[in-house]
Amino acid sequence: MIPSIIINAFSLLLVHIILYVIRYYYHYFTRQNPLPGPFPLPILGNIHQKRGLEYNDWLMLMHKKYGDIFEINMAGKRTIVLCSIDLIENMNITSEKTKYPFRNIQFEGAIEYKLQGLASNNNQKYWKYKRQLYTQALMSPSFNNQVFEWINELWNEMETCWNSLEEDCELDLIKWMNRFTNEIIFRISTGKKNDAVIFHYKKIALEYNAFYEKEREKIEESENFIQSIDTFVKGIIYFYDFNKFMRHYVPFIREKVKSLLKNRDYLYDKIYDIIKKRRIEIENTPLDQPLRHDLLTSHITANVAHDINSVKHVDADLLRPMADTEIFGSMIDFITAGTSNVANMFCFIVYYLGHYPMVKQRFRKELNTVLKTKFITYNDLDKLQYCDAIINEVYRHCPVFSSINRVNVEKDVIRGFDWPEGTSFSIFYYAIMRRKDYWTDPEKFDPDRFYKIEEKGKYLLEKQYVKKSFTMFGGGIRTCPARKLAMMELKYLLASIYRKYDLELADMDSLLKYNSTLITTCKELIVKITPRDVSYKY
Numbered sequence: 001m002i003p004s005i006i007i008n009a010f011s012l013l014l015v016h017i018i019l020y021v022i023r024y025y026y027h028y029f030t031r032q033n034p035l036p037g038p039f040p041l042p043i044l045g046n047i048h049q050k051r052g053l054e055y056n057d058w059l060m061l062m063h064k065k066y067g068d069i070f071e072i073n074m075a076g077k078r079t080i081v082l083c084s085i086d087l088i089e090n091m092n093i094t095s096e097k098t099k100y101p102f103r104n105i106q107f108e109g110a111i112e113y114k115l116q117g118l119a120s121n122n123n124q125k126y127w128k129y130k131r132q133l134y135t136q137a138l139m140s141p142s143f144n145n146q147v148f149e150w151i152n153e154l155w156n157e158m159e160t161c162w163n164s165l166e167e168d169c170e171l172d173l174i175k176w177m178n179r180f181t182n183e184i185i186f187r188i189s190t191g192k193k194n195d196a197v198i199f200h201y202k203k204i205a206l207e208y209n210a211f212y213e214k215e216r217e218k219i220e221e222s223e224n225f226i227q228s229i230d231t232f233v234k235g236i237i238y239f240y241d242f243n244k245f246m247r248h249y250v251p252f253i254r255e256k257v258k259s260l261l262k263n264r265d266y267l268y269d270k271i272y273d274i275i276k277k278r279r280i281e282i283e284n285t286p287l288d289q290p291l292r293h294d295l296l297t298s299h300i301t302a303n304v305a306h307d308i309n310s311v312k313h314v315d316a317d318l319l320r321p322m323a324d325t326e327i328f329g330s331m332i333d334f335i336t337a338g339t340s341n342v343a344n345m346f347c348f349i350v351y352y353l354g355h356y357p358m359v360k361q362r363f364r365k366e367l368n369t370v371l372k373t374k375f376i377t378y379n380d381l382d383k384l385q386y387c388d389a390i391i392n393e394v395y396r397h398c399p400v401f402s403s404i405n406r407v408n409v410e411k412d413v414i415r416g417f418d419w420p421e422g423t424s425f426s427i428f429y430y431a432i433m434r435r436k437d438y439w440t441d442p443e444k445f446d447p448d449r450f451y452k453i454e455e456k457g458k459y460l461l462e463k464q465y466v467k468k469s470f471t472m473f474g475g476g477i478r479t480c481p482a483r484k485l486a487m488m489e490l491k492y493l494l495a496s497i498y499r500k501y502d503l504e505l506a507d508m509d510s511l512l513k514y515n516s517t518l519i520t521t522c523k524e525l526i527v528k529i530t531p532r533d534v535s536y537k538y
């Protein structure tokens with residue numbers, strides 16, 4: 001016989017569950033402005049309906065089923081998804097008076113994962129201060145030339161590595177690109193070189209060359225650091241899509257979350273360590289000696305005797321030195337966004353160029369016309385307009401950010417509904433960038449829809465809609481602060497590589513291997529790189 005204490009406990013649990021479900025559906029059926037959308041389940045929301053689909057493909061299905069405006073529910077968070085330009089008119093305004101200054105509501109998963117950078121910042125005054133420091137680091141007059149030089153130097157290093165690999169060697173391009181972009185952003189953030197590219201080469205070389213054995217520890221450390229960034233970025237979705245209960249009690253999810261937290265701690269410790277060491281270096285530098293200008297130094301010296309910043313904040317409560325935790329928030333954003341976004345985008349472009357030989361041929365023709373000497377200059381990049389068009393068209397087909405989120409701080413009217421402050425919206429650009437009413441033959445891959453369209457009689461829809469329906473770097477006050485840097489890296493690498501090398505996809509029949517969550521990442525891209533027979537004009 002079952003003891004009565006167990007029966008009582010079971011009954012109590014059952015009553016709790018029933019009450020929870022009633023309360024859940026009471027709130028659901030009495031919610032303000034009910035919109036069409038998939039029917040949610042308690043605890044799960046709509047997560048179970050994704051059924052293995054990538055996030056962008058699932059949302060696209062929902063868009064086809066429910067129209068331009070619908071709602072989804074993830075981990076108890078209601079999000080209104082918008083798929084048409086008339087619905088987003090107020091969301092990308094460049095004035096600080098915008099009703100949409102934030103990207104996300106501060107959700108409990110973000111607190112547990114300790115997302116605390118500029119990108120997830122919801123305190124407008126503080127965000128503005130940090131954003132000024134970012135802009136200062138990324139937009140100073142000498143920045144472009146300095147970074148161009150670093151990109152050039154690193155490309156030469158990577159090229160030497162590629163040339164030293166065995167002939168016909170196949171590379172996983174995303175691994176190389178992640179290291180390339182990490183090394184650049186690490187140098188911009190800390191002023192120091194971390195040799196991520198060369199260590200990756202040595203890691204591969206270790207398999208057939210014992211010469212690097214003595215450096216094994218350093219090689220592994222470097223590789224682990226890059227891997228931890230990738231794991232960290234890909235892990236965000238677990239804290240966004242699953243509520244606390246699922247993260248801590250559901251088998252498999254619980255184990256994954258544990259390993260993500262362990263990885264986060266490893267990465268965070270590394271970054272805190274970098275901050276601490278630089279703080280000591282600065283403290284030991286006499287006041288009359290100049291300090292280098294990098295993001296970390298500008299944060300550490302803000303409002304102290306050694307201040308290198310031209311930006312001075314006017315708010316009295318911000319006229320104080322920054323704590324390590326505050327500096328850390330900026331560093332983690334810079335390093336994660338700076339590593340993954342450009343690297344993924346680069347691989348998507350290589351995939352598309354691999355499948356569209358005529359586009360590749362035209363790109364090479366442009367390179368032949370624009371590049372006058374062996375050396376690529378910063379000005380050359382500006383002239384590569386067909387290259388810009390290729391980047392845009394690849395992004396339209398395969399955006400790194402398929403949606404951009406917004407939260408309003410004042411009530412707003414959208415599609416005739418009054419939305420109270422604090423409503424969470426997701427602008428689903430993946431759908432907007434494929435709509436037949438904004439794009440001519442939207443499924444077709446054709447960079448010409450972005451190339452000198454003002455001069456031609458074709459692409460009339462694009463002429464009318466491209467500004468409102470296409471964005472790579474977002475818009476309004478939260479637009480990507482590193483867009484210039486990102487374009488510089490992409491265009492420099494495309495020009496340098498396609499001018500001198502043939503990049504062949506190892507498997508032309510394979511679809512692009514990607515993961516789509518909050519951002520879209522390339523899982524793997526195996527390519528064969530062979531030098532081309534080129535002669536330069538001098």
Ligand code: HEM
Binds near residue numbers: 119334
């Ligand atoms: C191809 C590369 C890149 C793409 C496509 C991209 C795209 C974006 C987008 C769409 C946003 C959101 C904008 C909005 O809400 O309107 C954003 C924000 C941001 N990006 Fe980028 N990005 C790229 C490269 C980078 C790099 C290299 C960095 C490194 C510093 C970076 C740092 C940031 C930061 C810190 C934010 C948050 C800004 C804020 O909240 O004020 N991004 N980016």
